[in-house]
Amino acid sequence: MTTTEPEAIDAPVFDGDPFSMEALADPIGFDGRVRELGPVVYIEKYDYYAVTQWDEIQKSLRDWRRVSSSDRPFYEPNPYRPTVLVLEDPPSHTKNKAAAMAVLSGENLAKFEEYFAAEAKRLVTEILANGPVELDAFHDLSVKYVLKVFPDMLGLPEEGRDLLLKFGDGVFNVFGPDTEFQRQKLAGAAPAQDWVERNTYREVQKEGTVGWQLYELADAGKLPEEDARQVLKSIFGAGFDTTTASIASMIRALADHPAEWAKLKANPELVDNTWEESIRYYPASRFGGRWAKDDLVVGGTKIPAGSKMLMMWLGSGRDHRKYDNPDTYLVDRDLTGGHLSFGFGIHTCAGNLVARLEARTLLKELVKQVDTIELTGEPRQAMNYQAFGHEYVPVRLTPKA
Numbered sequence: 001m002t003t004t005e006p007e008a009i010d011a012p013v014f015d016g017d018p019f020s021m022e023a024l025a026d027p028i029g030f031d032g033r034v035r036e037l038g039p040v041v042y043i044e045k046y047d048y049y050a051v052t053q054w055d056e057i058q059k060s061l062r063d064w065r066r067v068s069s070s071d072r073p074f075y076e077p078n079p080y081r082p083t084v085l086v087l088e089d090p091p092s093h094t095k096n097k098a099a100a101m102a103v104l105s106g107e108n109l110a111k112f113e114e115y116f117a118a119e120a121k122r123l124v125t126e127i128l129a130n131g132p133v134e135l136d137a138f139h140d141l142s143v144k145y146v147l148k149v150f151p152d153m154l155g156l157p158e159e160g161r162d163l164l165l166k167f168g169d170g171v172f173n174v175f176g177p178d179t180e181f182q183r184q185k186l187a188g189a190a191p192a193q194d195w196v197e198r199n200t201y202r203e204v205q206k207e208g209t210v211g212w213q214l215y216e217l218a219d220a221g222k223l224p225e226e227d228a229r230q231v232l233k234s235i236f237g238a239g240f241d242t243t244t245a246s247i248a249s250m251i252r253a254l255a256d257h258p259a260e261w262a263k264l265k266a267n268p269e270l271v272d273n274t275w276e277e278s279i280r281y282y283p284a285s286r287f288g289g290r291w292a293k294d295d296l297v298v299g300g301t302k303i304p305a306g307s308k309m310l311m312m313w314l315g316s317g318r319d320h321r322k323y324d325n326p327d328t329y330l331v332d333r334d335l336t337g338g339h340l341s342f343g344f345g346i347h348t349c350a351g352n353l354v355a356r357l358e359a360r361t362l363l364k365e366l367v368k369q370v371d372t373i374e375l376t377g378e379p380r381q382a383m384n385y386q387a388f389g390h391e392y393v394p395v396r397l398t399p400k401a
């Protein structure tokens, strides 16, 4: 008996709008419904193809020669968008990524670890100094921590650091249609532009910092001078909204699941797994963009050459084809098969080691010092075209006796 490949089919047509306010208010539910229409779905309103299921997203990201990053849905040059990395294919992507990884791993990371751990201890101790405390886990914990530790390592001035979050909000909201919502978001981010540009120039980089090292790599001929600046701008754009939102989301998940928090407290070696489960459950990035350089068949479905593509990795975190009971949050879930919340393949998040370090050092300290985490009100999810996270998570933290 011979088996033949079934003939590729046209993608199911979806007439909804992934960028509507309804979708942004509940992206997990919305993207989950789109995922169940098929591995590839044609979004009629925008003439884009969405790749929705875990396996097919991974396979597409592996196929970077045909699934290119050099163009994407809603692309037009924009002051928020760095010109390197996410918008590049090899060979220029290869050298810029190598430079980014050189400064965001290895010896730098070891230096960051020591500092992050000391600051996490200092912050959690200070917060709990007077016993049980009510706070917003987004502003008073996550933002306070992230805007202290990583900008310190980058050598950024104290003043204006909050603009990094505004800038990130601009970066993540350019990825969507031109609407009043987008115009308001970009207007809110405008004051951050100058600050970010100013802090990426060679002259202001302090000796030994990430920016300084990037310019040293440029001097050594590893990447053009302007690309060194753009890599630094990418770090500013991608490195703050993501981590602040996902740390707050993790606290929400733990507050919502006291039995999981108890499990973690009893088994502190689960800290790393808890963080991975948290970003599977609440990914900070909703999707990425690509375009098809060739006629493709993805999951048995046709994508014509020239099509713009959305990689829907937020929905992939809840794909029941990949995870048992995907809507259940389990700090000891077996995640050896990984997740796509940092993307996959050559564009895997350049800052994933830094993000992981930030989250794990803070969580480790919470596990050491905190007895209970309880919600004291309704958390608020942020409205954003491309990013996902919580902007308000009211909790009561009770210290261990």
Ligand code: HEM
Binding pocket: 085, 086, 087, 097, 100, 104, 234, 235, 238, 239, 240, 242, 243, 246, 279, 283, 284, 285, 288, 289, 340, 341, 342, 343, 344, 346, 347, 348, 349, 350, 351, 352, 354, 355
């Ligand atoms: C929880 C936190 C984070 C999440 C969930 C996240 C997620 C992602 C994802 C999904 C991508 C892939 C984009 C694509 O393929 O189109 C990406 C790329 C990237 N991320 Fe992150 N990120 C996080 C934190 C960070 C941090 C802290 C930095 C910088 C220190 C950073 C810098 C970058 C850069 C430069 C890229 C582009 C890489 C490339 O195109 O090769 N990210 N991130």
